[in-house]
Amino acid sequence: MTFRQKHLLGIEPLHPEEIRTVLDLAERYVDLNRAAEKHSDVLRGLTQINMFFENSTRTQASFELAGKRLGADVMNMSMQASSIKKGETLIDTALTLNAMHPDLLVVRHPHSGAVNLLAEKVNCAVLNAGDGKHEHPTQALLDALTIRRAKGRLHRLNIAICGDIAHSRVARSNLMLLGKMENRVRLVGPATLMPSGMEEFGCEVFDDMREGLKDVDVVMMLRLQRERMDGGFIPSEREYYHRWGLDAEKLAYAKPDAIVMHPGPMNRGVEIDGQIADDINRSVIQEQVEMGVAVRMAAMDLLARNLRAAHANPEVMV
Amino acid sequence: MTLFINARLIDPETLTDQIGWLRVAEGVIAETGTSTPPQADEQAREQAGEQAGEQAGDTVDCAGKCLAPGIVDLGVKVSEPGERNKESFATAGRAAAAGGVTTMITRPDTAAAIDTPEGLEFVQRRAQADAIVKVRHLSALTKARAGAEMVEIGFMLDAGAVAFTDCDHVVTNTKIFQRCMTYAKSLGALIIAHPQDPDLSKGACVTSGKFASLRGLPAVSPMAERMGFDRDMALIEMTGARYHADQITTARALPALERAKANGLPVTAGVSIHHLTLNEFDVGDYRTFFKVKPPLRSEEDRMAMVDAVASGLIDVICSMHTPQDEESKRLPFEEAAGGAVGLETLLPAAMRLYHAGGLTLPQLWRAMALNPAKLLGLDSGRLSVGAPADLVLFNPDAPFLLDRFKLKSKSKNTPFDGQRMEGKVLGTWVDGTQVFAA
Numbered sequence: 001m002t003f004r005q006k007h008l009l010g011i012e013p014l015h016p017e018e019i020r021t022v023l024d025l026a027e028r029y030v031d032l033n034r035a036a037e038k039h040s041d042v043l044r045g046l047t048q049i050n051m052f053f054e055n056s057t058r059t060q061a062s063f064e065l066a067g068k069r070l071g072a073d074v075m076n077m078s079m080q081a082s083s084i085k086k087g088e089t090l091i092d093t094a095l096t097l098n099a100m101h102p103d104l105l106v107v108r109h110p111h112s113g114a115v116n117l118l119a120e121k122v123n124c125a126v127l128n129a130g131d132g133k134h135e136h137p138t139q140a141l142l143d144a145l146t147i148r149r150a151k152g153r154l155h156r157l158n159i160a161i162c163g164d165i166a167h168s169r170v171a172r173s174n175l176m177l178l179g180k181m182e183n184r185v186r187l188v189g190p191a192t193l194m195p196s197g198m199e200e201f202g203c204e205v206f207d208d209m210r211e212g213l214k215d216v217d218v219v220m221m222l223r224l225q226r227e228r229m230d231g232g233f234i235p236s237e238r239e240y241y242h243r244w245g246l247d248a249e250k251l252a253y254a255k256p257d258a259i260v261m262h263p264g265p266m267n268r269g270v271e272i273d274g275q276i277a278d279d280i281n282r283s284v285i286q287e288q289v290e291m292g293v294a295v296r297m298a299a300m301d302l303l304a305r306n307l308r309a310a311h312a313n314p315e316v317m318v
Numbered sequence: 319m320t321l322f323i324n325a326r327l328i329d330p331e332t333l334t335d336q337i338g339w340l341r342v343a344e345g346v347i348a349e350t351g352t353s354t355p356p357q358a359d360e361q362a363r364e365q366a367g368e369q370a371g372e373q374a375g376d377t378v379d380c381a382g383k384c385l386a387p388g389i390v391d392l393g394v395k396v397s398e399p400g401e402r403n404k405e406s407f408a409t410a411g412r413a414a415a416a417g418g419v420t421t422m423i424t425r426p427d428t429a430a431a432i433d434t435p436e437g438l439e440f441v442q443r444r445a446q447a448d449a450i451v452k453v454r455h456l457s458a459l460t461k462a463r464a465g466a467e468m469v470e471i472g473f474m475l476d477a478g479a480v481a482f483t484d485c486d487h488v489v490t491n492t493k494i495f496q497r498c499m500t501y502a503k504s505l506g507a508l509i510i511a512h513p514q515d516p517d518l519s520k521g522a523c524v525t526s527g528k529f530a531s532l533r534g535l536p537a538v539s540p541m542a543e544r545m546g547f548d549r550d551m552a553l554i555e556m557t558g559a560r561y562h563a564d565q566i567t568t569a570r571a572l573p574a575l576e577r578a579k580a581n582g583l584p585v586t587a588g589v590s591i592h593h594l595t596l597n598e599f600d601v602g603d604y605r606t607f608f609k610v611k612p613p614l615r616s617e618e619d620r621m622a623m624v625d626a627v628a629s630g631l632i633d634v635i636c637s638m639h640t641p642q643d644e645e646s647k648r649l650p651f652e653e654a655a656g657g658a659v660g661l662e663t664l665l666p667a668a669m670r671l672y673h674a675g676g677l678t679l680p681q682l683w684r685a686m687a688l689n690p691a692k693l694l695g696l697d698s699g700r701l702s703v704g705a706p707a708d709l710v711l712f713n714p715d716a717p718f719l720l721d722r723f724k725l726k727s728k729s730k731n732t733p734f735d736g737q738r739m740e741g742k743v744l745g746t747w748v749d750g751t752q753v754f755a756a
C-alpha cells in the first residue's frame with residue numbers, strides 16, 4: 001500500500017499507485033457503509049474541522065458523515081458567516097484554527113490556490129474540498145471509483161467530460177486523474193466555456209456534442225455554473241440545452257453500455273434531461289454520491305495514518 | 319576629483335566595451351581614454367589643485383571591472399505619500415544606490431495620485447530631503463488617474479514633471495485620451511501609457527494558456543496588449559503626441575510597434591526586467607511574488623522581448639519597482655497585490671541576459687541608462703565628456719545567493735528570492751560623489 005502524501009490538495013501530485021491505494025481502501029468502506037453497523041474507530045481521538053468558505057451542502061455532508069463513521073470528532077464551520085466578514089485574512093484564520101490542534105482540516109474556498117496557501121501554514125493534514133477553478137480531488141476519486149465498479153476497470157476507456165469546462169474544478173481533477181490512469185479523455189462543450197491550451201494536456205477537444213460522444217464508454221456531465229459567470233458565455237439556457245444538453249438522442253452516439261455521470265447538483269433541462277438522469281440502466285449519479293462517502297473515508301484514513309506515523313517518528317517526513 | 323583606472327568602460331553611445339580610464343572633476347566626466355591613464359598630468363593637476371586649496375583627488379583602481387553610466391530607472395514606485403510603510407524615499411534611495419540606479423523616475427500611482435503641482439512639490443521636497451540618488455517625477459495624466467479630466471499639464475511641466483502617465487490605468491474614453499494627447503503635443507509633453515484592452519484583461523492575473531487553465535486562474539489573452547497598443551497608435555497618428563508604451567511584453571505587439579516606428583510616429587517602448595527574465599511557469603504553486611502587471615508571459619514572448627531589446631525596437635528596460643508589504647502578498651493568488659521590487663535586482667537580473675548571450679553590456683546600458691535619459695531630456699546615462707558623473711562600478715561575474723531580507727527596500731517582495739544570481743555592484747557615484755560601496 002502506497003500513499004505518501006501529507007495533504008490531499010489535488011490529483012496533480014498523486015502517483016497512479018497512490019490513486020489505486022485510495023480506491024482499493026474505499027472499496028472496503030463501501031462494504032462498511034452498506035453494513036447494518038456502520039462504525040469504525042480508525043479516526044478515534046482525532047479532530048476533523050470542515051471549513052467551508054463557499055456554500056456546500058452535499059460535499060460538506062459527505063465529509064461530515066465520513067468523519068463520523070470513522071469515529072473522528074467533527075466540527076463544521078461555515079466561514080462565510082464568521083471572521084472573514086470581520087476582515088480576518090485566510091492566514092490568520094488558519095493560524096487560529098491551527099492553535100486548536102485539529103488533525104484533519106477539510107477546506108473549500110472560492111479562490112484557486114487558497115487551499116495550498118492554507119496548507120503551508122498549518123501542522124495538520126489538509127483535504128481540498130474544492131478551490132476556485134483549480135481542483136476537487138475527492139470528487140475525481142469518487143468518480144474514478146464509480147467508473148471502476150461500473151466498467152470493471154479504470155484504464156483504456158473513452159471518457160467524455162461535457163459542458164462548462166472553464167468554470168469546473170471537477171473537470172480539471174478528473175482530466176488529470178483519468179489521464180494518469182491511461183484513459184482517452186475528450187472535452188466537449190461550447191468554445192466560450194473551453195479554457196485555452198486544453199489540447200496540450202493530451203485530450204481531444206470537441207465543440208459538437210454528437211461527435212464528442214461517439215463511441216465513448218463514460219459520459220461525464222458538468223453543471224452549468226451560472227453563479228461563477230460574469231456574463232455572456234452562452235446565448236441562452238435553451239440554446240445550451242439544445243446543443244449540449246444530454247438527452248436520449250445525443251446519448252445514442254455513445255456506446256450502448258455507456259454510463260452517465262454528474263457531480264451534482266443537477267440543472268435538469270439545462271445540461272441533462274431528467275429522464276436520462278433517472279434511468280437506472282444508464283445513470284450512476286446516485287452511486288457517485290455513495291462512493292463519495294467511501295472515498296472520503298479512505299482519504300482521511302490514509303492521511304491519518306501518515307499523520308500518526310509522523311507523530312511517532314518526527315524524523316521521517318512522509 | 320576622481321580618476322578611475324583599469325576600468326572596463328561600458329559606453330552605450332558608441333556601443334563599446336573596452337579597457338580604459340575615466341576622470342571625474344567637479345561632478346562631471348572630464349576626460350576618458352583607452353591609452354595609458356594620465357598619471358603625470360594627474361599629479362600636476364593635483365599639485366595645482368592643492369595650490370588652489372582644493373582637496374587632492376583619489377584614484378580608483380577598477381581592476382578590470384565594469385564602469386558604466388548609472389542606471390536611469392523609468393517608473394519606480396516609492397509609495398510616498400500614502401503608504402510609507404511599504405517604501406520611503408530614504409529606503410528607495412538606498413536600494414537604488416545599492417543597485418547601481420543613479421536616477422529614479424518615480425510613478426504617480428501613489429495612494430493619493432500625484433496630479434497637482436502641490437502634490438508634485440511635496441514629493442520633490444521629500445526626495446530632496448531623503449533620497450541619496452537623483453529623483454525625477456512623473457505626473458498623472460488625468461486627475462486621480464480616473465481617466466476623466468486631464469491634469470494641469472502646463473503647471474506640472476513648470477513644476478518639473480518629466481512625463482505624464484496614469485500608470486496601469488488605461489484612459490478608456492478615446493475622446494478624453496485624444497484631448498490629453500492634443501494638449502500634451504502643444505506643450506511637447508511626453509505621455510507614457512499602458513497598452514492594454516481593459517475589458518479583455520479585467521480581473522485577469524495570469525496569461526491565458528495551458529498553465530492558466532491548469533491552475534484555474536482568471537487569464538487574459540496576450541492579444542489584449544496589442545489591441546490596446548493598436549488603439550493608442552491610431553490616436554498618435556491623429557494627434558502627433560510623443561508616446562512611450564510603459565511595457566511591451568508580447569511578441570504579438572512587436573510588429574505593430576515596428577510599423578509605428580517605421581511610419582515615423584514619435585513612439586518608444588519599454589519592458590520590465592521581470593518580463594525579460596521570467597515566464598508564466600515561474601508562478602508555479604501560486605507564488606504571489608511572481609504576480610506582476612501585465613502578467614508574466616510565455617517563454618516565446620520572453621525570448622522575443624530580449625531580441626527586441628537587442629535590435630533596439632524596444633528602447634527601455636526598467637525595474638517596474640513596486641513595493642508590497644507581506645500582508646498584501648500573503649493572500650490567495652487572485653486577491654494578492656501585484657508588483658515586485660526591482661531597484662536592487664535590476665542589474666544582477668540583467669546580467670542573466672548578458673551571460674546567456676542575449677544582450678551585450680553596451681546594449682543593456684543603452685536600454686537601462688542612455689535611452690530613458692534621452693527620452694526624458696536628461697543629460698545623464700552616458701560616459702561622454704561633460705555628462706554628469708553618475709556611475710556604477712560592478713563585477714558582472716560575481717555570484718551570490720539572493721536573500722530577500724538583505725534588500726535595502728522596505729518591502730521584500732522580490733521574485734528572485736533564493737535564486738542564484740551573478741553580478742554585484744561594487745560602487746555607485748552620483749555627480750562624482752560615492753553613494754554606495756560594497
